Structures are given as structure tokens and as C-alpha cells.
Amino acid sequence: MAKVLCVLYDDPVDGYPSSYARDGVPRIDHYPDGHSTPSPSALDFTPGELLGSVSGALGLRHFLETAGHELVVTSDKDGPGSVFERELPDAEVVISQPFWPAYLTAERIAKAPKLKLAITAGIGSDHVDLAAAIDHGITVAEVTYSNSVSVSEHVVMMILSLVRNYLPAHQWVLDGGWNIADCVARSYDLEAMDVGTVAAGRIGTAVLRRLKPFDVRLHYTDRHRLPEEVEAELDVTYHPDVQSLVRVCDVVTINAPLHPETENLFDDALIGRMKRGAYLVNTARGKICDRDAVVRALESGQLAGYAGDVWFPQPAPRDHPWRTMPHHGMTPHTSGTSLSAQARYAAGTREILECHFAGRPIRDEYLIVEGGRLAGTGKHSYSAK
Ligand code: NDP
Numbered sequence: 311m312a313k314v315l316c317v318l319y320d321d322p323v324d325g326y327p328s329s330y331a332r333d334g335v336p337r338i339d340h341y342p343d344g345h346s347t348p349s350p351s352a353l354d355f356t357p358g359e360l361l362g363s364v365s366g367a368l369g370l371r372h373f374l375e376t377a378g379h380e381l382v383v384t385s386d387k388d389g390p391g392s393v394f395e396r397e398l399p400d401a402e403v404v405i406s407q408p409f410w411p412a413y414l415t416a417e418r419i420a421k422a423p424k425l426k427l428a429i430t431a432g433i434g435s436d437h438v439d440l441a442a443a444i445d446h447g448i449t450v451a452e453v454t455y456s457n458s459v460s461v462s463e464h465v466v467m468m469i470l471s472l473v474r475n476y477l478p479a480h481q482w483v484l485d486g487g488w489n490i491a492d493c494v495a496r497s498y499d500l501e502a503m504d505v506g507t508v509a510a511g512r513i514g515t516a517v518l519r520r521l522k523p524f525d526v527r528l529h530y531t532d533r534h535r536l537p538e539e540v541e542a543e544l545d546v547t548y549h550p551d552v553q554s555l556v557r558v559c560d561v562v563t564i565n566a567p568l569h570p571e572t573e574n575l576f577d578d579a580l581i582g583r584m585k586r587g588a589y590l591v592n593t594a595r596g597k598i599c600d601r602d603a604v605v606r607a608l609e610s611g612q613l614a615g616y617a618g619d620v621w622f623p624q625p626a627p628r629d630h631p632w633r634t635m636p637h638h639g640m641t642p643h644t645s646g647t648s649l650s651a652q653a654r655y656a657a658g659t660r661e662i663l664e665c666h667f668a669g670r671p672i673r674d675e676y677l678i679v680e681g682g683r684l685a686g687t688g689k690h691s692y693s694a695k
Contacts, residue, residue, distance in 0.1 A: 311378040311404035312667070313424075317394055318364050318659050319410035320385045326365040335650040336360045338487035341455040342516070345675060346657035348453065351660035356687075357653035362407055366654040368431055370405075370663070377667065387412045403427045403666065407661060409643040411624060412439035419446055424449045427666050431659045432457055434493035435678045436568050436595065440692055444681045449670050450679040453658030455512060461593050464619065464645030465563050469521075471559065471617035472589045473500050496614070496637075501525050506559040508575075510536055510554055511564035513593075517563055518544050524577050531555045532566075556584045561591070564618075567691055582610060585601050592618035593645050605635045613637070619645045 335358045340346055355369030357363055362368070367383045372379045381402075383426050384393040387410070394412050398404070406412035414428055419442040428438050430452035443450050461611055471477055479493035505513040506529030513537070518528050528546040535541070535548055549555040552575065556562055562584065566572050576590065576599040584590070590613055592599055603621070607613040617639035621630060623641055632640055658676065665672045677686030684692055 311380065311485075313380045313382065313397070313400055314370070314374055314395065314403040314405065314663070315401040316368065316370070316381060316383045316405040317387045317396050317410065318362055318366070318383055318385060318407065321363045321365050322360075325358055328359075329438065330358055330649070331480075332358065335653055338390070338616060338654070341458070343455065343512070347654055348456070348661045350657055350660040352695045353655065353657060355653075357694070358649050359653075360625065360649065361656040362409070362431070362647050366652075368405065368652075368659050370656070370660060371625075373660060376665070378426035379667075385410065391528070392526070393589040398425075400424055402474070403429065403430055403663065406437065407647065408429045408434045408437060409647050410626070414443070416442035419443065424533075427451065427662075429662050430678075431655045434567070435688075435692070438678075440679055440684070442620070443686070444682055447671070447682050448679065449666075449681075450688065451662050451673075451676045451677055452687070453655040453662070454675045456655040456658050457514050457543070457648075457651035460648045460651040461513045461645045464594055464641075465513070465517045465565070465591055465683035466501055466520045468591045468593075468617035468639055469505070469561055469563065470500060471587065471630075472617050472637075473498050473503070477639050489685060501559040502527070504529060504558050505561040506549070506555045507529060508555065508564045510546075512567065514563070514565035515540070517565060518546055520534070521567075529555050540627045542688055548568040550637055552582055553581065556580060556588070558585075559588060561589045564590070564592040564594045564598055566594055566598065568597055569693060571600050574598070574600050576600060576603065578606065581607045584612065586612055587614040588632070589613065589615045589617075589643055591616075593620060596620040596622035596624070601631065605631045606635050607636050615639065619643045 338347055354372040360366045364383050364385050370380055382397050386393040389585040399421055416439045425448055429448045433452050435450050435452050438450055475497040482489045504527045507517055510532045530546055531549040531552050581603055600684030605615050615637045619641045662672050674686040
């Protein structure tokens with residue numbers, strides 16, 4: 311029987327919820343690309359429950375324990391004395407979420423001789439050293455598409471919040487004020503602005519689709535062009551490189567994976583090429599933006615606002631400058647872990663586990679690494695080094 315080690319974020323400070331704001335979440339059977347949502351043999355949770363925190367245990371406890379497996383769930387993930395490091399040496403399966411990543415470094419993988427499967431409950435496996443997983447024959451899988459639309463909704467929310475100056479206006483209400491001029495002195499309409507996405511994959515395209523009805527001028531750059539009919543439908547302008555995109559955009563949203571080409575992409579030089587007073591929204595990965603360049607640009611007015619939910623490291627330390635820089639709308643890493651998204655990626659995690667224990671193939675679209683090489687989605691989205 312296997313040991314499954316699951317790293318999840320902490321429960322709410324006032325305890326695991328006993329009731330919810332709504333009685334459920336709408337059911338979705340298919341994603342926009344036609345693939346079906348996860349289809350495990352059964353679910354031991356009600357969609358809409360908090361599953362991503364320690365007590366929620368991704369709804370896996372009954373399923374795993376009745377099958378005789380051991381499930382260890384912890385939020386204690388960093389440092390040599392952590393529960394994660396202590397439990398890792400005899401774990402067969404590790405489950406982690408990008409929001410609270412258990413970094414599976416080469417050193418940690420070397421200390422886990424029984425490890426066969428690393429599941430990302432969500433999307434984005436850059437917290438796993440994929441080259442080490444390849445070398446050790448570990449399968450890496452994630453729940454592709456489970457939270458792409460969730461993230462795109464967060465992006466649209468953040469763009470509107472920044473452009474319309476929503477958060478400071480809300481703060482005036484909390485503070486007992488009615489300071490209309492203070493609220494509107496930085497407030498604009500999004501209509502007729504130029505809005506561009508760096509990458510038009512699942513999330514980037516969903517952002518473009520959602521923004522189209524706002525009567526903005528849409529732009530994108532990507533390594534591959536969208537099909538002609540999609541470009542025509544969205545009336546979106548393609549840019550061969552990010553420099554050309556940022557020059558013309560009032561709002562830029564980053565939806566590319568973190569890899570050597572994108573790490574620190576938004577540095578002083580690139581931000582300096584943006585229009586003065588542009589807005590930048592990054593829900594992809596914190597390291598795509600140079601931390602201090604963002605702060606400098608907000609302080610100088612080169613950027614009118616910055617928002618996102620991704621930081622480095624995570625959790626961000628209390629003194630991380632993005633907590634206190636001006637004109638920001640940061641959240642913790644939450645965009646892909648709404649209760650709606652959790653229901654899908656918890657079901658997908660169970661589907662992957664069922665396949666693993668039954669010796670059945672895991673869906674190709676969920677695979678990142680298998681059999682000592684990049685596989686499935688991983689072949690397209692990641693590089694081994
Ligand atoms: P996809 O794989 O569907 O799309 C990524 C796109 O980025 C692809 O079209 C890819 O092109 C393109 N791309 C890669 N490198 C570059 C580059 N240097 N310049 C321009 N485009 C590039 O991924 P998703 O849309 O599902 O997710 C995007 C990222 O969002 C994830 O990698 C993850 O880091 C992040 N994410 C964040 C979440 C959150 O909660 N905040 C949740 C889920 C994801 P090509 O086709 O050539 O590879």
C-alpha cells in the first residue's frame with residue numbers, strides 16, 4: 311500500500327467552514343477546447359466545499375484510506391525540519407498546489423527513492439525539478455484546464471480594478487469617507503484602450519474573449535499565431551515580439567509560463583518601453599517580472615498600476631516590497647483556487663490517482679513527464695533543462 315503525501319495551504323484562521331456563501335457551484339462538463347472535465351469513478355465531496363486547505367484534503371481521504379493507502383496532509387513544506395521533508399523518503403505519491411508549492415528540488419527527489427508520481431493539483435509544475443523527475447523515472451501530472459477560466463476571470467477583475475481605481479475607492483468607504491474626487495482622480499474607462507496579452511494559450515485566449523465585449527483594441531504576442539479565424543473573430547492584432555506589443559498597449563496581461571525566455575522578462579528596460587501610465591497584470595508567475603523594477607516603475611509613474619496573484623517566493627515574506635508599493639492590487643496566489651476550480655482539480659487529482667493505482671494510462675493532456683521524458687502537455691509547454 312502506498313503513502314500519499316499531500317501539501318495544502320492552511321485552513322482559514324477562524325477554522326474550517328461549516329457552511330458556505332452559496333449552496334453549490336454550476337456543473338461544467340467540457341472545457342472550451344472540447345476536452346471533458348475530470349471523470350473519476352466517484353467523488354467523496356460536494357463541489358463548492360473548501361478542498362484545497364489541510365482539512366479539505368482535496369476530498370481524497372475516504373477514497374485513499376478505504377483502499378488501504380496512507381494519506382499524510384500537511385502545510386509544513388519548507389526547510390529540512392518540515393513535515394514534508396520528514397515524510398518524503400517513503401512517499402510514493404506527492405501532491406502539491408502551485409498556490410502553496412512544495413518545491414520538489416533535485417535534492418529532495420534524490421531523498422525520495424520510492425517516489426513514482428508527483429501531481430500538481432492545478433496547473434503549472436515549475437515547482438518540480440522536471441530534469442530530476444525525468445532522471446528518476448517519476449511521472450509528473452497536472453490537471454490541465456481545471457482553473458484556466460478561473461484565472462482569466464481574475465485577470466479581467468484586476469484590469470478593471472486598476473483602471474477604474476476600485477480598491478482605493480472601496481478603502482474610502484471602509485474608512486468612513488465620501489471622497490469622490492480622491493477616488494476618481496486616478497479612475498478611467500477601459501473602453502477604447504489597447505489591451506495586450508503576452509501569450510495566448512488557454513488563459514490568454516480566455517482573457518481576450520472576455521475583454522472583447524468591452525470595446526477595447528486587443529493585441530497579443532505568442533510563439534505561435536492563433537488560427538486566422540480566431541484572430542478575425544476577436545479582431546486581435548498579432549505582434550511578433552513583446553517589445554512591439556508593450557509599445558502600443560495601455561494594459562498588458564502576462565499569461566506565459568515561467569521558463570528561461572520569460573524569467574525577468576519585464577525588467578527596467580522592457581517596462582521603460584511601455585506607455586507612461588500603463589497597467590501591468592501578472593497572474594502567470596512572479597519571477598516573470600523583476601521585483602524591484604516593478605516597484606521603481608510604480609513610484610516613478612511609468613506604471614499607473616500593477617496587479618496579480620503570483621509572487622516569489624510563495625508565501626511572500628512580510629517585508630516583500632510588492633505588499634507596500636503604491637497603486638497595486640495584489641492578492642495572494644488565489645486566482646486558480648476558487649471553490650469552483652477546486653472542485654475540478656480535486657476531481658482531476660482523484661482521476662490521476664485512480665489511473666496510477668489501477669495501472670491505467672493517465673490522460674495524455676494531464677501528463678508533463680512520463681517514462682523518463684517530457685510527455686503529453688509537458689512536451690509542448692516545458693523544457694527539460
Ligand atoms: P498554455 O500552455 O495554454 O499557454 C501558454 C502560452 O504561452 C502558449 O501559447 C505558449 O506558446 C506561450 N508562450 C510560451 N513562451 C512564450 C514567450 N516567451 N512569449 C510569448 N508566448 C509564450 O498555458 P495556460 O494559458 O494554461 O497557463 C499559462 C501560465 O499561467 C501557466 O504556465 C502558469 O504559470 C500560469 N497559471 C497561473 C495560475 C494562477 O493561479 N495564477 C493557474 C494556472 C496557470 P507555445 O504554444 O509556443 O508553447
